[in-house]
Every structure is written in structure tokens, then in C-alpha cells.
Amino acid sequence: MMYIYMTEDMFSYEILALVKAFYPVESHVLKMTEPEGEEDSIFLSFSEEEIGVTVRRDGICQEEIREQITRSDRRLCKDAVKQAVYHALSKINPVILPWGTLTGVRPTKLFMELMEQGHTKEEIFEVMQKRYLVSDKKAELGYEIVKKEYELLHKIDYKHSYSVYIGIPFCPTTCLYCSFTSYALKEYSAYVEHYLEALFKEIDYVSTCLPDKKLATIYIGGGTPTTLNARQLEALLKKVKESFDFTYVAEYTVEAGRPDSITKEKLALLKEYGVTRISINPQTMKDETLKVIGRNHTVEDVRRVFLQAREAGHNNINMDLIVGLPNETDEDVRRTLEEVMELGPDSITVHSLVLKRAAILNMQREHYGEFTFGDVDKMIELGYEFAEHAGMKPYYMYRQKNATGSKNSSRENVGYALEGKEGIYNILIMEEKHSILALGAGASSKFVFPDTGRIQRIENVKNVNEYVERIEEMIMRKKTFIEGDYNVSD
DSSP, rough: EEEEESSSSSSHHHHHHHHHSSSSTTTTEEEESSOSSSSSSSEEESSSSSEEEEEEETTEEEEEEEEETTTHHHHHHHHHHHHHHHHHHHHHHHOOTTTTHHHHHHTHHHHEEEETTTOOOHHHHHHHHTTTTTHHHHHHHHHHHHHHHHHHHHTTTTGGGEEEEEEHHHHHSOOOTSSSSSSEEEHHGGHHHHHHHHHHOOOOOHHTSSSTTTEEEEEESSSSSSSSSSHHHHHHHHHHHSSOOOOOEEEEEEEOOOOOGEEEEHHHHHTTTTOOOEEEOOOOOHHHHHHHHHHHOOHHOOOOOOOHHHHHTTEEEEEEEEOOOOTTHHHHHHHHHHHHHHHOOOEEEEEOOOOOOHHHHHHHHGGGOOOOOHHHHHHHOOOOOOHHHTTTTEEEEESSSBBOSSSSSEEEEEEEEOTOOOOHHHHHHHTTTTTTEEETTOOEEEEEEEETEEEEEEOSSSSSSHHHHHHHHHHHHHHHHHTTOOOOOO
């Protein structure tokens, strides 16, 4: 148990995240008091111009640091406080944090901010390394990603456009690691038609609610959209095509996702209705693991479906992989990458396995105690090496907490793509550069005010039945905000 004592509630969330990065397996208790006992603790004492950090083990002082802070500038003050905590902990704990004091989901937003201000690569590196203590390798990764993002974003006039996300929350089965809003088709097949009827009502509203903005990208995700049968899928694709103005749409993605949900007929429909990018997601190319995580398909199914997609004319195919899956070693990941690259996808996304609260593997942890998890950091590095060898460059990333098998905070999920095959929607949702209207059960719309940086989220209920019954309320939530706070002329 690690106690964190503070004389003042200043940046407690950020401090707690940083302490967890150094001590990921320990429990943490945050208290707004002075130290009370002989336990392991970190004590932060604040004055008007200074912060003191004292680290104790069994009540005995191991390290003490005092640094100046500037309270008048909240951002500089926060960075100074986090630096002080980092320096104190790093002197008694040999853990290396490649992202330094950065613990958030979107570290590339800082790179983007500096690039948009006109800073050179050298200046950006200096800020990231001196102010945030980021390693050379991660500074290079962040810069390369943002350089590509900057180029792509300015091609679509992101300040005067928006994107649409449409969620289909049904899957063939629920994967052991999944925490997304998804419902196994076997139990929920009777809900699909009613769900689509409600979804079409939401499409009717969203397709006309921002008349002064251009539609830039459409993303149909889930769940697994191709869980819909061919008739249902065509009805959805037809509704989208007839409802939205595609004049400025730069990308139209559908998560084909599970190979056990894909057929030649569905692949042909996706092509017929103008889908420009699909994702076929094996997660691993090891049959034993696929069985363990509850996916009802084989490695051979992945190969077959991928080739069928190429035969149907799909020329922009992404493949998602997860590293850190139960019982997988770095050699298993190497073999997965070899087999995936032999197929020749246009992009891959390498995710770290994260056990969120809603995942079966987390909720029923006692039943899976025999599982082991490999060295995720090494697996992530393998992804980078294979992507680079295939001519792919990193183009977006985000980080997640609670990754399995990770010794430090380098648990990033990275998308790699061949030139011209980058997923624009992925960049938009990570960099939070323009509004994304999200439709369907569990969908969260994000309204961005480009001039101020303000972000407002409007959420739909997660439960499918509630979504259907309360669809008018879901529409009214968006309508009230758009016609009130949100200025569509921005």
C-alpha cells in the first residue's frame, strides 16, 4: 500500500496517475493531510512559491526534494509539481518512464499544439524532453505521428467540418477482453430490427442538424457491424447513402471486424455503397488464443476473408492486432505479425491488451488465474519493426492504463499505414480537432469548439432496449445542445 499525502488538493489526479506509473502493482490511498504513520508514503507540501516532496519507506525518509512553482500560471505550476514528484520517485525507483511525466491518453496533442504554433522539430524536442522528461525515442515517435496528422488534417478543412460515428452494438460472441457496448447476437437477435428503426430516426436528425458544416468522414463501428445479416446491412448502408451529403467525405470506414461475420455478399455490398476503408481484425494469428478469448473463427478464416475482400475490390484494409493476450509470448506475436504482413494489409493497428472493469476477463478474474501475460513492451516494439519493414509509418496513437504485462508507461496503441492509407477518422478522434456526432446505443458525441478548445460530450444510453424506447430523448439531447450552446457557424 502506498499512501499519498498532500497539504493542498493541487493536481491530485495527475499526481496519482504518475505515482501509479512508478508503482503499478501497489494500491494507492490519497489523503489531504500530513503523514499519519510508519507506512510507505509520498508527502507533498505546498507553499506559495515552493513544493516539497518527501518519499518514505516504512516511515523512513528515502528522498526529499524542493522545487519552485509559479501559481499564477496553472499549466506551468502543474508541470513543475509533476517534475518534482517524478524526480523524487525516480531516485528511489529504477523504473524508466519513456513518456516522462505524461500520463494522459493523448500525448500527441501536446506535439500538435507546438507544431501549430510554428515551432521547429528541435524546439518541440526541447520542450518535450526538458518540460515533460520524454525520452528521445518517444519524442521521435510523437513528432513523426503528428507531422503526418498535421498534413492530413489540413487537407480536410477540419475546423469547418464534422464526422459521424454509427454504432452497431452486436457481435457474434462477446470476446473475453471486450469492454465496449456489445451484445451477443444469439441472445439479442430479436432486438436488431427495432434497433435499426431507432437508429434510422437518429440518422434522419443528424444528417440535417449541421447544415453549415461539411461532412468529412463516416465510421460505422461497434460491436461488429457485419454481424447484421446482408439484408440489414444493405438497409443501413442505403440509409446512410441516401441521408448524408457525400460531396466532401474523405473517408467512409466500416469495421468488418470479426471474420466469422463476413461473407462475400456483405463485402460486395460494402463496395457497392461506397465504403472506402474496412477493418478485418484477427487480433492474433494463433488458433489456441482465438479459442481462449472467445472468437468463433480460425486463422484460416482470417486468410480466406482477407483474400475475398481483395477480390471484391477493397483496396484499403486495416487489420487490428492485440499484444499481451493470455498465454501469448513475444514469439507468438512475431509469428502473428509475419502471417499478417504476408497477407499485405494497407494498415495495421497494434493494441495493448487492457483489462477494463467491464471485461469478462476482469470481472471473472478468479476463473482465469492460470493465464500468463508476456512482455507487452517487447511486443509493441515488434509491431514497430514489422510495420517499418513493410513500408508503413506510424500515423496515430493513444495510450491506455491497466495494460497487461507492461513494466512501464509505454503502453501505447499505434496505427501504422502505407502512404495514403491512413485512417483519417482515427486521427480526428484522437486529436479532438472537430466535432464527431455519434449515433447508436452507448455512443458519445463530442462537440469541439476550435477557437477555444472547449469540448462537450453528449451521450446516448448504453442499453439497447433503453436506446430504442428513448430514441426521441437521445435525439433531443443533441438538438437541445446544438440549438443552444453550439454555434454551427464556428
